Structures are given as C-alpha cells and as structure tokens.
Amino acid sequence: MLTNWKKYSTFIDDVNILTKLILGIALFFYAIFIHQFDFMLYLTIIMFLYLIIMSGVRWLPLLIVIVITLFFGLTSSLFMIFYGEGSETIFKFGIIHITEESFLRGIHVTMRTLVISFYGMVIPFTSQIIYVFYSFMQHLKVKPKIAYAFMASIRMIPLMFSSFMQLRQALKMRYAVIDKSNRKGLKWIHHLLIPTLSQSIRKSHRLAVAMEAKGFTNGKRTFYYKVPFTKNDLYFILMTIALVAVAYLLNIYLPITHISDIR
Structure with a gap:
C-alpha cells in the first residue's frame, strides 16, 4: 500500500533500515532532553519540511497522515494544558485551569511528539518490508x-x-x-x-x-537479497546531524520566544 503512495524516490530509500531505526531511537532520547522552546520549535519545522521533501509520498495521503499526527500530538498534551500549574492564568472554569506556563509546556510536549513522528514517518515511507527482515537476519542475526x-x-x-x-x-x-x-x-x-x-x-x-x-528452519541460509551498509547510510547520518544542528543554531541566533528553559 505504501508503494502506491510514492511519487518519487530519494537516497533515503537506499539507506539500510537499521541505520534509520537507530537514528530514530537516538533522536527520540535526544528530544526528551531538549528544554529550549525555540530549539524544539525550529526542530519541528525542520522535521516537517524533511518529511514533505524526503518521504516522496503523494500530497493527499501525506496530508491525511500529517493531520492525524497533529491531532494525536495535540490530544497528548491536553492534560498538561488543562490541569497544569502556573501563576499567569489564561482561562479558568471549574477544574480546568489553563495558565501561560502550562500552555507552553503542553505545546512543547506536542512539538516533541511531532518531531519524533515526522522523522519516524519517513522510515516506513522509504523502506520495503522484505528488506527490513533481510537486514535483521543479516546484521542482527535474527533466526x-x-x-x-x-x-x-x-x-x-x-x-x-x-x-x-x-x-x-x-x-x-x-x-x-x-x-x-x-x-x-x-x-x-x-x-x-x-x-x-x-x-x-x-x-x-x-x-x-x-x-x-520448504525448509524454513533456523539453519544457515544463502540470501538472494543483500542488504549492506553503503555510503548512503553515512549521508543519512550526516543529514540527520545537520538538521538538528541547524535547529540549534537558529535557536541561538534567531530566537522567537526567548524561553531558555520550559521546565
């Protein structure tokens, strides 16, 4: 189904799935420790552009996926927004108490979710199922x-x-x-x-x-499909580092909200 959504291919389609997964996990843990609001804001924008350009997916299915991601990203932060703590009250009704601090923290959580989602969605859009399992067998020694x-x-x-x-x-x-x-x-x-x-x-x-x-056992096999690590993996690693670095530099030299610590 995902192949029917593709409009064009990029070099990420040739990157080993293990490289994509490892970088995705690394970005997940890195995003947890980002507390600068502007840094996360710029990183969200950059990852959004990265998804649009590098996924190679047609506009309609991509738009549907983005809307669903935005919906779940916003709903994941509603508890923090509605019942957070802070001194600058924006809205209060019953048990609902929205403050400026809780609103910003909720938006920060939403952006953190979007960063991981936008980066992670490129992985299934640029990977074939058959190569995923061949890579696991050849490099992770999965039976x-x-x-x-x-x-x-x-x-x-x-x-x-x-x-x-x-x-x-x-x-x-x-x-x-x-x-x-x-x-x-x-x-x-x-x-x-x-x-x-x-x-x-x-x-x-x-x-x-x-x-x-047919003999699909745990014995040693010869593979028709080879899934090696290539120079495209190195390019992908450098590109991911560059995306994060650009967001960090924009946070330093072109801050928007000047919020240094959202905690």
Missing part, C-alpha cells in the same frame, strides 16, 4: 524461521482484508432473504468476525505447513 514468519504474516494482511470485504459483500446478498432480527447488533458482528477469524486461522496453518515443507 530465519522467525524473520520469514513475520514477513509472511505481514504479507497476509492484504489477503485478510480482501477476504473480509468479500464476506461483507456476500452477507449483503444473504441478508436480503434473512429476517432483520437475525442480522442486527451482535449477530451482525458474529457473522463477520467468526468466518474472518476461521479463514485466517486456516490460511495461517497452511502457510506454516508450507514453510516447514
């Missing part, structure tokens, strides 16, 4: 039996969705001759859920038997 099982299970998700849609269409035809009392509420859910689960279990069992017969 082939486990890696191929996960790879096969992910490949089965579209099949499950297709079976669900076919069952739904079939039920529409059957319901034309069935009394309404037998196709409402929990009965409708049972008519969809139980056949879908039973089909998935049968397909999973057949797949497991086929993999066992």
Whole structure:
C-alpha cells in the first residue's frame, strides 16, 4: 500500500533500515532532553519540511497522515494544558485551569511528539518490508524461521482484508432473504468476525505447513537479497546531524520566544 503512495524516490530509500531505526531511537532520547522552546520549535519545522521533501509520498495521503499526527500530538498534551500549574492564568472554569506556563509546556510536549513522528514517518515511507527482515537476519542475526514468519504474516494482511470485504459483500446478498432480527447488533458482528477469524486461522496453518515443507528452519541460509551498509547510510547520518544542528543554531541566533528553559 505504501508503494502506491510514492511519487518519487530519494537516497533515503537506499539507506539500510537499521541505520534509520537507530537514528530514530537516538533522536527520540535526544528530544526528551531538549528544554529550549525555540530549539524544539525550529526542530519541528525542520522535521516537517524533511518529511514533505524526503518521504516522496503523494500530497493527499501525506496530508491525511500529517493531520492525524497533529491531532494525536495535540490530544497528548491536553492534560498538561488543562490541569497544569502556573501563576499567569489564561482561562479558568471549574477544574480546568489553563495558565501561560502550562500552555507552553503542553505545546512543547506536542512539538516533541511531532518531531519524533515526522522523522519516524519517513522510515516506513522509504523502506520495503522484505528488506527490513533481510537486514535483521543479516546484521542482527535474527533466526530465519522467525524473520520469514513475520514477513509472511505481514504479507497476509492484504489477503485478510480482501477476504473480509468479500464476506461483507456476500452477507449483503444473504441478508436480503434473512429476517432483520437475525442480522442486527451482535449477530451482525458474529457473522463477520467468526468466518474472518476461521479463514485466517486456516490460511495461517497452511502457510506454516508450507514453510516447514520448504525448509524454513533456523539453519544457515544463502540470501538472494543483500542488504549492506553503503555510503548512503553515512549521508543519512550526516543529514540527520545537520538538521538538528541547524535547529540549534537558529535557536541561538534567531530566537522567537526567548524561553531558555520550559521546565
């Protein structure tokens, strides 16, 4: 599905998935210790531009993903905004008490979430599932039996969705001759859920038997796909460091709010 969203490719598509994951985790822990409001603000803007330019995704699906991310980013900070502490009151009604300090802290938490989300969304947009598990097997020494099982299970998700849609269409035809009392509420859910689960279990069992017969064990294997570390990994590391460095320099030389510590 993600490949259908792609409009163009960048060098990040050729970066090893392990490099992307390690840098994403490193950025997550680094962002936790950023307490300068302007630094986080600039970093959010830069990561937003990074997502738009480097993901290579079409505008409509990218816009949908960004809107969803903004929604969850804002909702994650509402508790801190509504029930925070501070001396400069902006709004107060009942137990809701919004202060200038709590509002800024909430926005800071939102921006922290957006930074990680914008940077992290580029990873699935620029990675292929098959290379993820091959990289794990070749560099992290994940057992082939486990890696191929996960790879096969992910490949089965579209099949499950297709079976669900076919069952739904079939039920529409059957319901034309069935009394309404037998196709409402929990009965409708049972008519969809139980056949879908039973089909998935049968397909999973057949797949497991086929993999066992084909020799998908934990023994040593030769790989058709090689997933090495290349110069693109180095470029990606340098680019990530440069993005953070630019945000830090803008925070120093072009501050917006002049808030040095948001804690």
